[in-house]
Amino acid sequence: MNCHYQKIANYLAFAEKEYNISICIKDYSGFIPVNRELDEALQPFLTHANAFCMYIKSDRHIYHKCLTMIRKMNNRFRKDRCTFFGMCHAGLCEYVTPIINGDFIIGTINIGFFGGYDALALNRIHHVCAQSELLSEEEAVRLYRKSFTPPTISPEVLIPTMELIAEYLSMTYDTIKDTHDASMRRRSSNEDTILSHASEYIRQNFTEQIRVSELAGFCHCSESHISHIFRKRFHVNINSYINKVRVEASKDFLVGSQTSIADIALSVGFCDPNYYSRVFTQLMGIPPTEYRRRFRKQGVQD
Structure with missing residues (x-):
């Protein structure tokens, strides 16, 4: 993977953890998937992944309203190309930094979630839930309280850094725009949203048995459509992608605990430990027992 892309992704992950913030990159023109390495690096940041947003968007009508x-935002940036602060229709506050290339707004970096407007936020949550037969206002408020924790960095310090990252992404677009059919990408941009939401759903639920029908239902599309998107973008079927997520999660248990291979397999969602070992070996090139032997952390005893 391009080391520059990975460094950007590493910094975004660091900032989220260190400063207690949420970072979401909105790709208006569909340029990120044009470069596979860039797509893989930024995939964790292409959707609002907090529990509140995921719950709100489980309603198809609200999901499309979010889109x-x-x-x-695009219309706003046509008038003013500076970072602004705002509250979404569901009550979450964030700073939005435009990614600008020439005369075009190709995306944004959304940085949240900031407080200070609790009464207005609760009013918007009430309004959103009142429009839905699926959403419980009580549950929405609970998840809102759980998702919102004050950032540990001031916007004055954070925003210049995000503006530099936006500039870097704009320069990256310069290297690929000659091969980028923006009109085609805009027509299929919903694929990006479906993929990012599906990936996050899998990340949050990989320890359970995930059915393709459930995943498609969460993303408000057909099973055939979501399967096509995974093959097109990740070059694997959905079950293979889920297994990859499970194997990645199991690596920490292998090197950082004394838990048996069989119990680790079960804990990350594999029903059959032997199947887990086969999948792990296919993906990593060595069986889990050998991976544990090579990379076991100091202080962990057999």
Whole structure:
């Protein structure tokens, strides 16, 4: 993978953890998937992954309303190309930094979640839930309280850094725009949203048995459509992608605990430890027992 892309991803992950913030990159023009390495590096940051947002967007109507916010932000940046602060229709506050290339707004970096407007946020949550037969206002408020924790960095310090990253992404676009059919990508941009939401759903639920029908239902699309997107973008089927996520999660248990291989397999969602070992070996090139032997952390005893 391009080391520069990975460094950007590493910094974003560091900032989220260190400063207690959420970072989401909105790709208006669909340029990120054009470069596979860039797509893989930024994949964890292409959707609002907090529990509150995931719950709100489980309603199809609200999900599509969230998508319309992209158009509203795009219209705003046509008038003012500076970072701004705002609250979404569901009550979450964030700073939005435009990614600008020439005369075009190709995306944004959304940085949240900031407080100070609790009464207004609760009013918007009430309004959103009142429009839905699926959403419980009580559960939405609970998840809102759980998702919102004050950042440990001031916007004055954070925003210049995000603006530099936005500039870097704009320069990256310069290297690929000659081969980027923006009109085609705009017509299929919903694929990006489906993929990012599906990936996050898998990340949050990989320890359970995930059915393709459940995943498609969460993303408000057909099973055939979501399967096509995974093959197109990740070059694997959905079950293979889920297994990869499970194997990645199991590596920490292998090197950092004394838990048996069989118990680790079960804990990350594999029903059959032997199947887990075969999948692990296919993906990593060595069996889990050998991986544990090579990379076991100091202080962990057999």
